[in-house]
Amino acid sequence: MSSCNVFAPSCHLQVFLANDSCHALYNLKAPPFMLPSPAKKQSSPFDRRRRASKAVAYFGLKPPPYQLDALEPHMSKKTVELHWGGHHRGYLENLNKALAKDDVLYSYTMDELITVTYNRGNPLPIFNNAAQVWNHDFFWESMQPGGGGIPELGLLDQIEKDFGSFTNFREKFVEAALTSFGSGWVWLVLKREEKHLAIVKTSNAFTPLIWDDIPIINLDVWEHAYYLDYKNERAKYVNAFMDHLVSWNTAMGRLARAEAFVNLGEPNIPVA
Amino acid sequence: MALRSLFSRKSLAGLSAASRTSSCLDSRALGLAGLSQSRGLKTASLPDLPYDYGALEPAISGDIMQLHHQKHHQTYVTNYNKALEQLHEATLKGDVGTVVKLQSAIKFNGGGHVNHSIFWKNLAPVREGGGEPPHGSLGWAIDTHFGSVEALIQKMNAEGAALQGSGWVWLGLDKETKKLVVDTTANQDPLVTKGATLIPLLGIDVWEHAYYLQYKNVRPDYLKNIWKVMNWKYAGEIYQQECP
Numbered sequence: 001m002s003s004c005n006v007f008a009p010s011c012h013l014q015v016f017l018a019n020d021s022c023h024a025l026y027n028l029k030a031p032p033f034m035l036p037s038p039a040k041k042q043s044s045p046f047d048r049r050r051r052a053s054k055a056v057a058y059f060g061l062k063p064p065p066y067q068l069d070a071l072e073p074h075m076s077k078k079t080v081e082l083h084w085g086g087h088h089r090g091y092l093e094n095l096n097k098a099l100a101k102d103d104v105l106y107s108y109t110m111d112e113l114i115t116v117t118y119n120r121g122n123p124l125p126i127f128n129n130a131a132q133v134w135n136h137d138f139f140w141e142s143m144q145p146g147g148g149g150i151p152e153l154g155l156l157d158q159i160e161k162d163f164g165s166f167t168n169f170r171e172k173f174v175e176a177a178l179t180s181f182g183s184g185w186v187w188l189v190l191k192r193e194e195k196h197l198a199i200v201k202t203s204n205a206f207t208p209l210i211w212d213d214i215p216i217i218n219l220d221v222w223e224h225a226y227y228l229d230y231k232n233e234r235a236k237y238v239n240a241f242m243d244h245l246v247s248w249n250t251a252m253g254r255l256a257r258a259e260a261f262v263n264l265g266e267p268n269i270p271v272a
Numbered sequence: 273m274a275l276r277s278l279f280s281r282k283s284l285a286g287l288s289a290a291s292r293t294s295s296c297l298d299s300r301a302l303g304l305a306g307l308s309q310s311r312g313l314k315t316a317s318l319p320d321l322p323y324d325y326g327a328l329e330p331a332i333s334g335d336i337m338q339l340h341h342q343k344h345h346q347t348y349v350t351n352y353n354k355a356l357e358q359l360h361e362a363t364l365k366g367d368v369g370t371v372v373k374l375q376s377a378i379k380f381n382g383g384g385h386v387n388h389s390i391f392w393k394n395l396a397p398v399r400e401g402g403g404e405p406p407h408g409s410l411g412w413a414i415d416t417h418f419g420s421v422e423a424l425i426q427k428m429n430a431e432g433a434a435l436q437g438s439g440w441v442w443l444g445l446d447k448e449t450k451k452l453v454v455d456t457t458a459n460q461d462p463l464v465t466k467g468a469t470l471i472p473l474l475g476i477d478v479w480e481h482a483y484y485l486q487y488k489n490v491r492p493d494y495l496k497n498i499w500k501v502m503n504w505k506y507a508g509e510i511y512q513q514e515c516p
Contacts, residue, residue: 128436181459182458203437204436222437222480224489
């Protein structure tokens with residue numbers, strides 16, 4: 001199983017200095033001459049400050065690559081604010097809180113976290129938060145203002161090869177989204193072993209990364225993703241996503257990177 | 273058990289007409305011209321709410337109640353009936369593949385119908401006793417099993433808040449051991465999927481559609497407030513039936 005993932009984890013690390021007594025920044029390593037003499041028993045303020053300075057690094061919340069109202073009217077600013085600022089941020093904070101207590105998992109990359117905490121089908125509690133952070137980052141980047149339409153170049157070729165036509169793919173994707181019971185996600189993935197594109201439904205936080213497949217786009221079908229804008233009319237939401245929001249540019253880039261890891265066939269080099 | 277009362281004391285006239293119309297349309301759409309009943313297939317129908325949509329305010333808004341009942345529950349009923357028809361045909365033809373394929377749709381939509389039918393009866397406006405703590409044998413059983421009603425509420429709220437994705441949190445009665453249990457189910461799985469002897473006394477819908485318009489992503493607030501319109505009387509009646 002290849003351990004290197006095509007996608008750089010999109011959450012950047014922020015470094016915090018964990019200081020339980022003071023708020024100011026201190027050097028990480030105290031110069032030798034400042035070390036207290038062993039005979040000194042009573043604690044001085046200086047000792048406290050030196051013990052307290054320790055660098056810890058947690059994940060940060062990456063904003064969508066467009067303004068919060070840029071997806072109007074298909075996805076309202078209110079929805080993006082609540083979805084990104086409430087749900088996505090909530091998963092991230094819970095993830096960081098859990099990592100603060102876990103010495104083993106702390107300092108893993110996002111992809112490692114997801115694979116390890118998936119625990120071969122018996123996910124640990126941290127899995128939900130880690131996977132949902134990843135899924136939502138991927139989701140915001142899978143959309144763009146003025147999106148929708150039809151992909152081009154290699155992605156279109158591959159879709160036509162694997163689904164017959166773009167129309168058929170679109171139909172299958174919408175059908176998958178509408179027959180997804182409960183909360184979950186719908187994905188267009190490149191299957192690593194089978195070397196072709198496929199539509200995959202996952203429930204709750206699960207992601208094709210756990211099967212080592214390469215996601216190309218995803219669609220959030222948890223109710224919180226569309227309820228404020230569309231109430232129960234999931235079909236309208238999915239169609240709005242396909243017609244106006246999905247970023248085929250991003251998808252094309254992702255497929256191009258995926259081709260570095262999955263051989264999709266020989267290129268057609270014309271013979272002179 | 274939940275399906276036994278498909279009619280309620282106070283029916284909203286417009287709603288019952290709408291549900292009759294919609295079930296007629298289903299039959300026509302399936303090309304059966306209303307014959308589904310005569311073939312022995314008892315299809316489901318949307319039960320009326322025993323109270324107005326706005327009667328549970330401010331705990332649950334009228335908008336949510338209307339959407340929840342008229343759209344979500346109605347969709348479960350419609351899709352269950354569709355799947356049931358398809359299952360019937362596949363069974364008659366001996367098409368095992370299709371029979372198996374339809375199981376998830378039946379479980380999901382049928383479960384949704386069962387669960388929501390119980391849910392409407394679990395709620396009551398304050399002026400009709402909603403929120404009044406349980407008396408009698410149920411109250412006594414709760415104190416024995418959980419210590420107090422508050423402890424039970426806390427436990428159910430904790431489990432409801434921790435539930436990932438969509439599902440339900442239940443107060444159930446194990447009719448064999450006569451013990452009260454708190455359990456959760458995923459998606460629209462009815463409580464029996466967690467134990468064949470479990471009878472639901474109270475269920476709380478923690479799907480996002482049950483609270484999102486009013487409480488947004490703050491599920492704990494919804495869970496705190498729903499107890500103000502909880503119909504303990506109904507739960508008490510069911511309990512007394514099983515444990516006289």
